[in-house]
Amino acid sequence: MRLFFRDMLTRPTPTTVSAFANTHTASELAIDIHEVVGRYPRADRASIDHVSLQVRAGTILGLLGPNGAGKTTLLSMLCALMRPRSGTIQVHGLQFKDHPDAYKDLIGLVPQSLALYSRLTARENLAVFGRMSGLAGRQLHARMDFAIAFAGLEEVADQRVERYSGGLQRRLNLVTALLPDPPILVLDEPTVGIDPQSRHAIHENLRQLSRTGKTIIYTSHYLDEVEQLCDEIAILDRGRLIAQGSLGVLLAQFTGNQIELRFEPQSISTAAPILRALAGVYDMTVATPLITLMTDNPYQRLPQVLSALEVAHLRPLTLMVGARDLEQTFLNLTGTRLRDTP
Amino acid sequence: MRRLHQLRAALGKEALALIRDTEALLILIVMPAVFVLIMSLALQDTFAHQIPKPMRLVILDEAHTTFAPRLTAALHKDPSLAVSVQALDNRASRAHVRKLVHTGRVAVALVLSQSQPHHTHTPSIVVTLYTNPALPAQMRALGISLVRQAMAQLDATRLASTLQQLMPSGTPSGLLTLTQGAARLEVAKQGLNGAPTPTSAQQNVPAWALLAMFFLAIPLSVSLIKERQQGVLLRLRSLPVPSWVLLTGKILPYFVVNTIQLAVVLLEGMYLLPLLGGDALTIGHAPLALGVIATAANLAAISYGLLVATVVRTQEQATSFGAVSVLIMAAIGGILVPTMVMPPVMQRFAAISPMSWGLDGFQAIFVRNEGLTTILPDTWHLIGFGTVCLIVAAARFRHELRPQ
Numbered sequence: 053m054r055l056f057f058r059d060m061l062t063r064p065t066p067t068t069v070s071a072f073a074n075t076h077t078a079s080e081l082a083i084d085i086h087e088v089v090g091r092y093p094r095a096d097r098a099s100i101d102h103v104s105l106q107v108r109a110g111t112i113l114g115l116l117g118p119n120g121a122g123k124t125t126l127l128s129m130l131c132a133l134m135r136p137r138s139g140t141i142q143v144h145g146l147q148f149k150d151h152p153d154a155y156k157d158l159i160g161l162v163p164q165s166l167a168l169y170s171r172l173t174a175r176e177n178l179a180v181f182g183r184m185s186g187l188a189g190r191q192l193h194a195r196m197d198f199a200i201a202f203a204g205l206e207e208v209a210d211q212r213v214e215r216y217s218g219g220l221q222r223r224l225n226l227v228t229a230l231l232p233d234p235p236i237l238v239l240d241e242p243t244v245g246i247d248p249q250s251r252h253a254i255h256e257n258l259r260q261l262s263r264t265g266k267t268i269i270y271t272s273h274y275l276d277e278v279e280q281l282c283d284e285i286a287i288l289d290r291g292r293l294i295a296q297g298s299l300g301v302l303l304a305q306f307t308g309n310q311i312e313l314r315f316e317p318q319s320i321s322t323a324a325p326i327l328r329a330l331a332g333v334y335d336m337t338v339a340t341p342l343i344t345l346m347t348d349n350p351y352q353r354l355p356q357v358l359s360a361l362e363v364a365h366l367r368p369l370t371l372m373v374g375a376r377d378l379e380q381t382f383l384n385l386t387g388t389r390l391r392d393t394p
Numbered sequence: 395m396r397r398l399h400q401l402r403a404a405l406g407k408e409a410l411a412l413i414r415d416t417e418a419l420l421i422l423i424v425m426p427a428v429f430v431l432i433m434s435l436a437l438q439d440t441f442a443h444q445i446p447k448p449m450r451l452v453i454l455d456e457a458h459t460t461f462a463p464r465l466t467a468a469l470h471k472d473p474s475l476a477v478s479v480q481a482l483d484n485r486a487s488r489a490h491v492r493k494l495v496h497t498g499r500v501a502v503a504l505v506l507s508q509s510q511p512h513h514t515h516t517p518s519i520v521v522t523l524y525t526n527p528a529l530p531a532q533m534r535a536l537g538i539s540l541v542r543q544a545m546a547q548l549d550a551t552r553l554a555s556t557l558q559q560l561m562p563s564g565t566p567s568g569l570l571t572l573t574q575g576a577a578r579l580e581v582a583k584q585g586l587n588g589a590p591t592p593t594s595a596q597q598n599v600p601a602w603a604l605l606a607m608f609f610l611a612i613p614l615s616v617s618l619i620k621e622r623q624q625g626v627l628l629r630l631r632s633l634p635v636p637s638w639v640l641l642t643g644k645i646l647p648y649f650v651v652n653t654i655q656l657a658v659v660l661l662e663g664m665y666l667l668p669l670l671g672g673d674a675l676t677i678g679h680a681p682l683a684l685g686v687i688a689t690a691a692n693l694a695a696i697s698y699g700l701l702v703a704t705v706v707r708t709q710e711q712a713t714s715f716g717a718v719s720v721l722i723m724a725a726i727g728g729i730l731v732p733t734m735v736m737p738p739v740m741q742r743f744a745a746i747s748p749m750s751w752g753l754d755g756f757q758a759i760f761v762r763n764e765g766l767t768t769i770l771p772d773t774w775h776l777i778g779f780g781t782v783c784l785i786v787a788a789a790r791f792r793h794e795l796r797p798q
């Protein structure tokens with residue numbers, strides 16, 4: 053296994069994004085996390101509590117969760133920065149304890165905070181981390197040129213990183229992890245606090261990488277970017293994995309049973325008790341001007357809802373049945389709004 | 395092969411970051427150069443006023459005359475209270491005096507002996523004055539002048555009483571006695587073992603160079619803390635880099651900086667100080683020994699810096715803990731105040747400061763023209779200290795890099 057990776061690394065691949073990832077079949081497991089527990093020294097509870105997660109090679113997995121859910125902790129254990137208290141993690145069949153160097157070669161980490169030498173230029177940073185990853189000579193320079201072009205940093209490559217805008221720093225932070233061309237890329241909130249253009253550029257980069265077969269794990273606070281970018285979504289809350297699946301499946305599973313109605317604000321107080329009393333409505337949330345009903349079967353209950361309103365001379369301004377968006381799914385699952393969390 | 399590339403990266407980034415860190419370079423190279431200049435020139439003229447009183451002086455009486463107690467009394471009566479005088483037991487030997495002076499326990503020693511019998515026309519007592527070779531010239535001058543004053547006072551008293559005796563009798567025999575009780579001061583031009591006396595530069599140049607070497611603990615630990623804070627260390631931990639590669643990357647560039655720093659202040663002492671009216675630094679005749687003690691002190695300083703770097707967590711801690719610990723080492727090690735002016739209790743503490751080992755070594759070479767064999771004990775002390783610091787620092791750093 054290790055020799056194989058080395059061979060791939062020594063092949064100069066300046067123009068293609070990754071020669072390695074294409075060699076995987078789509079069904080191969082890139083990451084297999086099994087019943088992992090993570091706890092910080094002196095912490096009174098586990099930050100990751102028996103989490104199992106499998107990621108097929110070539111997937112873009114969005115890891116969602118409010119602040120403090122344990123996203124960074126889970127990634128730290130995946131990247132062998134933190135030791136799981138129990139459970140196992142396999143990456144392409146390898147465990148860290150058996151093959152520490154080969155294991156680390158498989159994963160490129162893009163840390164949550166910028167991880168660059170601010171006094172050095174982009175090119176110097178890339179050279180440092182490239183060599184640290186074991187690259188050298190012509191191969192190193194080819195990978196550096198690729199990384200600079202990939203991040204669109206040609207113009208500023210010889211300026212010190214401290215002079216970069218936040219967006220440029222983020223882009224460099226990302227491509228630095230790509231230097232050794234690892235089959236798995238792990239990004240911890242890579243778009244926090246940057247301008248929309250840079251965010252867009254990073255997403256474009258990730259889609260490009262995904263097309264070449266890299267496995268990508270992407271944690272975020274932003275539901276919309278995860279919706280746009282990811283094939284699969286996993287939701288963490290208080291250290292537990294509470295859902296995992298494709299976006300469509302999750303939406304159907306968790307928001308498929310709701311009816312959302314919008315009223316004139318003054319009608320809410322009349323409409324709410326009528327709707328709550330209907331058969332088949334087992335829960336209701338009121339957020340003026342919206343009322344959301346949780347029902348056993350929204351399409352079957354819809355005529356009943358409308359006729360009851362008709363009787364009271366109430367008419368909803370808009371009406372939505374079933375899946376709304378990931379935000380709602382998330383809210384239903386965790387009871388927390390993702391963006392509102394501190 | 396991979397380790398070699400990693401090592402190159404580790405050295406490269408540290409060197410680049412250091413070259414671009416003007417602040418650190420200022421602290422490490424310019425600061426000691428400025429200090430050496432200021433202190434050497436300032437102490438040249440004004441140190442005498444700053445000598446803590448009293449300066450310790452011992453008297454060994456080999457002549458066994460009444461002159462010794464009278465001199466002791468005269469010195470005691472000195473109104474400036476600049477010396478504390480102790481008459482040594484008559485059984486004490488010159489070897490004992492030599493030890494006292496050379497270890498810096500006393501600043502000045504006087505040995506009283508009978509002059510040769512055939513020189514009957516010369517004073518009968520010879521007072522030989524010895525000073526510690528590392529004693530700043532100003533202190534030495536002060537010591538000499540105090541002894542001169544005391545002896546002149548005794549001379550005056552003796553003349554007065556002799557004249558009184560002469561008056562009534564009028565016999566010429568009294569003329570003989572005029573010279574008999576006289577004493578002559580001989581200031582030993584050389585130390586007890588034949589080395590030239592030291593200059594202000596010979597104390598100050600190695601002292602400030604050593605202080606600057608140890609001050610490197612601050613920029614060194616700040617560089618590691620920045621790597622932690624900037625998340626770079628996290629990225630490095632995610633790569634297959636062993637801790638020894640990163641540590642070596644820190645050691646070598648700072649080793650070079652310290653070496654440059656030392657070379658700068660040595661050259662400054664040798665060529666710039668005399669141009670500005672100071673004492674020129676003479677560096678002895680043992681370049682190999684100089685290289686050995688310099689390297690040992692350099693490595694000890696860097697290892698100490700690494701230890702500080704792995705112990706402190708914030709830049710503020712690095713700056714305050716680094717500065718305070720280094721200044722304490724400097725104060726007790728005879729860097730800020732020469733050991734010989736300290737009371738005996740403090741002098742015993744000096745022996746536990748790595749900087750005093752370094753200073754001892756440098757001064758043995760510069761002042762007493764000693765070679766490799768003399769400085770070996772100091773060298774071993776420094777290497778031992780450095781090794782202990784390095785082992786602890788490496789263990790802590792290795793632990794930090796591992797999965798937690």
Ligand SMILES: Nc1ncnc2c1ncn2[C@@H]1O[C@H](COP(=O)(O)OP(=O)(O)O)[C@@H](O)[C@H]1O
Binds near residue numbers: 092095120121123
């Ligand atoms: N170094 C640490 N020591 C102790 N507890 C920590 C540490 N880092 C994070 N935690 C705790 O672990 C939990 C998960 O944190 P984290 O993984 O950083 O969450 P996220 O990345 O999802 O915001 C939080 O409750 C946090 O307080």
Ligand SMILES: [Mg+2]
Binds near residue numbers: 123124125164
């Ligand atoms: Mg986080």
